[in-house]
Amino acid sequence: MLEPYEARDDVAVLRRWHAGDGPLFTEAARDARQGLVGQLFRRPAALACEIRGKAAVPDLPGSLGGGGRYDGLIGMFSGEAVPACGFSLGLERILVVMGERGMFPPSLATTPADVMLAVFDAADMPHALRVAGTLREAGLRVLVYPEAEKMGKQIKYADSRGIPFIGILGGDEIAAGTLTVKDLANKVQHTYEQAAAGAAILEALKQRG
Numbered sequence: 481m482l483e484p485y486e487a488r489d490d491v492a493v494l495r496r497w498h499a500g501d502g503p504l505f506t507e508a509a510r511d512a513r514q515g516l517v518g519q520l521f522r523r524p525a526a527l528a529c530e531i532r533g534k535a536a537v538p539d540l541p542g543s544l545g546g547g548g549r550y551d552g553l554i555g556m557f558s559g560e561a562v563p564a565c566g567f568s569l570g571l572e573r574i575l576v577v578m579g580e581r582g583m584f585p586p587s588l589a590t591t592p593a594d595v596m597l598a599v600f601d602a603a604d605m606p607h608a609l610r611v612a613g614t615l616r617e618a619g620l621r622v623l624v625y626p627e628a629e630k631m632g633k634q635i636k637y638a639d640s641r642g643i644p645f646i647g648i649l650g651g652d653e654i655a656a657g658t659l660t661v662k663d664l665a666n667k668v669q670h671t672y673e674q675a676a677a678g679a680a681i682l683e684a685l686k687q688r689g
Contacts, residue, residue, distance in 0.1 A: 545568060590642065623643065645661055648661075659674050
């Protein structure tokens with residue numbers, strides 16, 4: 481049976497599992513490990529600590545991290561028992577906890593990019609990458625849509641990720657050396673020389689606040 485041990489940190493609980501127990505470990509892990517295995521569970525400041533097999537918050541089941549002695553793991557491949565230990569952290573779950581607790585600074589960007597470049601022909605991808613480099617040099621975070629798709633699908637993707645601007649690189653833009661920038665929130669678009677597009681997008685971002 482498990483024996484709970486409360487960690488000093490008020491956001492985690494270290495649980496010790498005896499050999500052979502612990503359904504959260506795979507069969508391979510149980511065969512490989514020996515001795516103590518620990519797991520970290522979150523403990524919200526406003527809630528009592530839960531230590532009997534369930535996470536303290538319904539939408540965050542499982543642990544934030546886990547590890548322990550894995551003396552048998554190396555021996556599986558080398559044929560020789562070697563003392564070893566390991567520990568891993570669940571980055572996504574930690575980010576969930578940090579977000580719930582307001583631990584991210586207000587200045588932290590919450591979208592993956594300032595602008596996404598939309599491409600309609602796979603042959604134009606090298607040109608799109610060059611334009612992306614120019615925009616990045618201007619100080620923008622740029623995402624290039626990885627496939628040549630219909631405009632609607634690319635707009636839907638950018639909107640779902642919270643990206644505020646789309647840079648359209650069709651055949652006309654490439655021939656003229658321009659970039660059409662679409663503001664998804666205001667539903668307006670303007671065309672700029674590619675060399676000047678970065679400054680224009682930065683100014684638009686500044687006006688958005």
